[in-house]
Amino acid sequence: MKLMEYINQSKALIKTSSMKKCRIAFLSNFTINGLAEVMKVLCNKGGVSIETYVSNYNQYAQEILNKNSKLYEFNSDITFLIIDSEHLLGDFIHFPYRFDTEEREKYIKQKFSDFENLLMILKEHTSAKIVVNELLLPIYSDRGILENKESFGLKESIKKFNEMLYLISKKDSQLFIFNFNDLVLKKGYEFMCDNKMKYLADMKISPKGIVELGKEYMAYIFPLTSNSKKCLVLDLDDTLWGGVIGEEGIEGISLGPEKQGQAFLDFQKKILGLSERGIILAINSKNNYDDAMEVITKHKHMVLRKEHFACIKANWNDKASNIKEISNELNIGLDSMVFIDNDWGNCQFVQEVFPEVMVIPLPKDPSEYIKIIEDLKVFNIFGLTQEDLKRRGMYTNQRERNELKSQVQDLDSFLKQLQIKVIIKRVSKLEKARAAQMTQKTNQFNLTTKRYLEEDIEKFAKSQNSLIKFIQVEDKFGNHGITGLFIVNKYQDVWEIDSFLLSCRILGKNIEFAFMQNLIDEAKKQGIKKLKGIFIPSKKNIPAKNFLKECGFKFEKEEEGKEHYLLDVGKEKKREIFVEVEE
Amino acid sequence: MTELKELLSRILNIDAESINDESSPENIDSWDSFNGLMLVSELENNFNVKFTMEEVLAVKKVSDIKNALKAHGIKEGI
Numbered sequence: 001m002k003l004m005e006y007i008n009q010s011k012a013l014i015k016t017s018s019m020k021k022c023r024i025a026f027l028s029n030f031t032i033n034g035l036a037e038v039m040k041v042l043c044n045k046g047g048v049s050i051e052t053y054v055s056n057y058n059q060y061a062q063e064i065l066n067k068n069s070k071l072y073e074f075n076s077d078i079t080f081l082i083i084d085s086e087h088l089l090g091d092f093i094h095f096p097y098r099f100d101t102e103e104r105e106k107y108i109k110q111k112f113s114d115f116e117n118l119l120m121i122l123k124e125h126t127s128a129k130i131v132v133n134e135l136l137l138p139i140y141s142d143r144g145i146l147e148n149k150e151s152f153g154l155k156e157s158i159k160k161f162n163e164m165l166y167l168i169s170k171k172d173s174q175l176f177i178f179n180f181n182d183l184v185l186k187k188g189y190e191f192m193c194d195n196k197m198k199y200l201a202d203m204k205i206s207p208k209g210i211v212e213l214g215k216e217y218m219a220y221i222f223p224l225t226s227n228s229k230k231c232l233v234l235d236l237d238d239t240l241w242g243g244v245i246g247e248e249g250i251e252g253i254s255l256g257p258e259k260q261g262q263a264f265l266d267f268q269k270k271i272l273g274l275s276e277r278g279i280i281l282a283i284n285s286k287n288n289y290d291d292a293m294e295v296i297t298k299h300k301h302m303v304l305r306k307e308h309f310a311c312i313k314a315n316w317n318d319k320a321s322n323i324k325e326i327s328n329e330l331n332i333g334l335d336s337m338v339f340i341d342n343d344w345g346n347c348q349f350v351q352e353v354f355p356e357v358m359v360i361p362l363p364k365d366p367s368e369y370i371k372i373i374e375d376l377k378v379f380n381i382f383g384l385t386q387e388d389l390k391r392r393g394m395y396t397n398q399r400e401r402n403e404l405k406s407q408v409q410d411l412d413s414f415l416k417q418l419q420i421k422v423i424i425k426r427v428s429k430l431e432k433a434r435a436a437q438m439t440q441k442t443n444q445f446n447l448t449t450k451r452y453l454e455e456d457i458e459k460f461a462k463s464q465n466s467l468i469k470f471i472q473v474e475d476k477f478g479n480h481g482i483t484g485l486f487i488v489n490k491y492q493d494v495w496e497i498d499s500f501l502l503s504c505r506i507l508g509k510n511i512e513f514a515f516m517q518n519l520i521d522e523a524k525k526q527g528i529k530k531l532k533g534i535f536i537p538s539k540k541n542i543p544a545k546n547f548l549k550e551c552g553f554k555f556e557k558e559e560e561g562k563e564h565y566l567l568d569v570g571k572e573k574k575r576e577i578f579v580e581v582e583e
Numbered sequence: 584m585t586e587l588k589e590l591l592s593r594i595l596n597i598d599a600e601s602i603n604d605e606s607s608p609e610n611i612d613s614w615d616s617f618n619g620l621m622l623v624s625e626l627e628n629n630f631n632v633k634f635t636m637e638e639v640l641a642v643k644k645v646s647d648i649k650n651a652l653k654a655h656g657i658k659e660g661i
Contacts (some may be wrong), residue, residue: 197624200640
């Protein structure tokens with residue numbers, strides 16, 4: 001779609017009340033007309049309704065410096081800063097070699113330090129995520145073939161500037177640097193920059209380029225609005241390998257280091273990469289189970305093996321029913337799933353039955369498959385935690401646990417056999433990223449579904465008036481990692497549970513009760529007599545609906561859609577918990 | 584290739600029937616300077632031509648666009 005079509009469409013978007021909301025600010029020193037409209041349309045498609053603010057023409061610095069500016073009044077959730085190198089570095093861009101090497105280095109470092117100061121002031125005045133577009137690398141130098149022989153030459157200087165940007169963003173959970181040069185590399189310099197538009201309208205990024213930039217920026221919006229996907233569901237025949245296993249047999253399918261087979265090999269490697277960074281994989285295919293498993297376990301070039309999949313549905317049921325079952329078994333919402341299939345009919349069917357699933361039909365030619373993965377922005381998250389990296393192992397262990405469960409009839413003896421151990425501790429610096437992530441991603445067993453950023457978690461952890469604890473769970477099959485969190489606001493005589501959440505994969509083992517008991521015991525220790533609980537119903541948190549009652553809380557009243565509960569400390573329901581607690 | 588009128592109608596978000604040689608930023612609200620430039624970019628892609636900056640700046644109304652396209656040897660679709 002062209003920029004003008006985005007602009008026209010953005011005027012007629014339909015907003016519904018169930019849409020997530022997000023406020024986006026754009027700061028730039030040149031014309032970026034259309035960027036806000038592109039993002040409005042793309043966000044709308046993704047179920048997010050956005051408000052945008054674009055700084056006045058070339059006023060970005062004033063707006064950052066003035067703490068009463070419209071920018072701060074707008075109060076964005078995310079702010080994009082798009083500045084060009086000519087503006088920041090002046091004539092240096094044209095005549096860098098008027099300076100000697102040392103002077104060039106000093107100049108670049110000075111300019112960077114000025115820019116960094118501006119960023120720090122912006123950070124001081126906003127809790128929004130900040131995304132800085134790195135500087136565009138120049139493609140021309142009057143030194144020609146000698147250009148890269150100079151230290152702090154033109155290109156190297158800009159590279160150093162960008163590297164210094166990356167450096168300050170590495171340990172900063174608020175600041176992100178967008179690799180603009182990657183986009184230029186992908187689409188081409190002449191595609192992204194059009195001199196005529198630059199001279200006539202001060203558009204330093206072409207209209208076509210603005211559209212592509214908007215698409216790339218969406219990568220930040222998914223995690224910001226807790227819309228990131230968690231699970232990739234894959235077809236098999238003509239998706240992970242070429243041909244139909246049921247017809248062509250294990251020798252006949254195309255997979256391996258020859259022509260077409262390589263495309264499938266590379267596709268699988270891209271998918272394995274996602275799995276290793278925490279995306280859960282599942283199979284949904286129409287095959288005889290044994291045929292499918294023969295390839296997965298025995299084919300010598302198969303990259304994805306049984307242990308990589310948390311759930312395998314290879315059968316003759318319709319694919320929508322299978323998706324639903326995968327969702328139930330893994331406790332992952334349908335709207336956290338991406339389904340990839342080469343059969344457009346299957347795709348359409350699943351999409352019609354479950355519009356909340358993101359469905360991606362594969363192109364005809366397998367050589368284009370990897371591009372599908374490369375263009376997916378929906379798996380982005382703001383920080384990787386140890387839990388993300390270990391997740392695959394956890395789900396494989398889950399399969400084995402389920403196998404044990406089906407052997408043991410009685411739940412209590414099952415729980416005893418699991419030898420569950422939990423660690424419950426106050427959230428410290430080490431856990432704050434994971435704690436924030438859990439508030440962002442936990443939808444089902446979550447009493448209030450309040451979303452917090454790392455900065456918020458830090459405030460809770462530091463404050464005398466709140467208590468924030470996490471739970472880490474281990475059983476004989478492995479370590480689940482940190483999978484639960486509660487936040488309590490302490491008032492004089494009563495404590496109020498602000499948040500209480502647990503990952504669904506550890507439910508059904510009485511761990512939730514052990515966690516609540518810990519909260520209650522803590523209140524008891526500090527002489528608190530009353531504990532207030534609130535349940536805010538959402539579309540997804542039905543699993544948590546009766547939890548407070550099950551713990552012995554009494555229903556008080558319903559107010560503005562919130563259910564209020566009260567517990568007389570000491571009167572909680574005691575139950576036998578086969579969980580060893582370490583504090 | 585899209586006909587000129589259709590292109591104008593899509594970019595300026597107006598009815599194709601209402602467009603004539605005298606249509607200009609004076610009498611079409613949506614034809615502001617930014618949309619004017621979008622129009623240039625779309626015309627270039629659509630008719631596979633490159634306008635000079637001077638040609639772009641000389642356009643005051645639809646008939647000027649037609650003349651500019653003719654000057655680039657475009658005979659059809661205008």
